[in-house]
Amino acid sequence: MVVKVYGFLQAACPQRVLLCFLEKDIEFELIHVDLNTLEHKKPEHLLRQPFGQVPAIEDGDLKLYESRAILRYYSTKYADQGTDLLGKTLEQRAIVDQWMETETNYFNAVGLPIVINLVVKPRLGEPCDFALVEEQKAKMEKIFDVYENRLATNRYLAGDEFTLADLTHMPGLRYTMNETGSSSMVTSRPNLNRWWNEISARPSWKKLMEMAAY
């Protein structure tokens, strides 16, 4: 059965889900929700995602939202298909969890205000809080120092294999490398740079970038 993904190709959270589906050869149908006309805040979409966010998925009778929960569900359900994104033992899976959490609580928490101010607000004609952007960028440097250290002794965040821990960072990192003018934060850190180059060369990422047609 084809999974329906309600979202927007250039938005980070739907990209996370689509990337997972591409890695795991899961067939999907993207149903466009137009963020520019605030379609995600309208009653029809609120029935699928009551917080007014994207993505939401429908898979037969299953309905699910929160991109990272969707990643976990499909990576578990299709553990034997496509790339194994979870880790094999409980201990390995918990380390994958740990680095997925660092994406949510550190990288995304610090990065989201940067993206909102530099990318979203200009589109809506709202003023950018430049002081906040500078503050957040300073915090991001410290976070990247920790990642740099981690990736000095690990090929991927959770160890030797590419997992959800790496995948979940990719849509946000795309903003770091492009619109937010922060690419030097990555390129100046040899291990972080090596890791980003390796994961962004994966066929699934290239396919997603083609689909998103920036």
Add this chain to the structure above:
Amino acid sequence: MVLTIYAPLFASSKRGVVTLVEKGVPFETVHVDLMKGEQRQPEYLAIQPFGKIPVLVDGDYKIFESRAIMRYIAEKYRSQGPDLLGKTIEERGQVEQWLDVEATSYHPPLLALTLNVVFAPLMGFPADEKVIKESEEKLAEVLDVYEAQLSKNEYLAGDFVSLADLAHLPFTEYLVGPIGKAHLIKDRKHVSAWWDKISSRPAWKEVSEKYALPV
């Protein structure tokens, strides 16, 4: 070998502590003095490189991030105590969905309230009234969605208590206590009933009494 969890007096750590108590797992605790900046010292950074709490140490194994710790404990001790993950992959999917809602929608405004109302006076930095007002508004919007969900389901992920419910306990206790905004919970009939139910669970009563932060 006994598990050790760090900084049990602080809310994030209590997510892990309550999971351990729910599952009947013996554990030890190590105090970390955040007021004195102990989390930024090299010895602590060696086990949690972001300088945040908590960390769980299980023999040679270390894991940080409170929700990752909850998942690890719930999986490892699946066969004892309440099953906090749901029985099927689909139920687990709902648990993960609401755990993520807590992390991305509920926690950020509540953390802002906690920092500005509870910790600002303690640590001597000025409270941001604009942030307090906006955070309360955001939290109210989120709680309206919770009210709808909890009018159809006894707990967030369905008719069973899960990690998703437990994750809300520590910071919501601040909300109804020292933050002084209990009305956000009490004014919503189903949210209020859910809060009463989860906060009166014996495991939570034990954790909140034994590891109360002296504020």
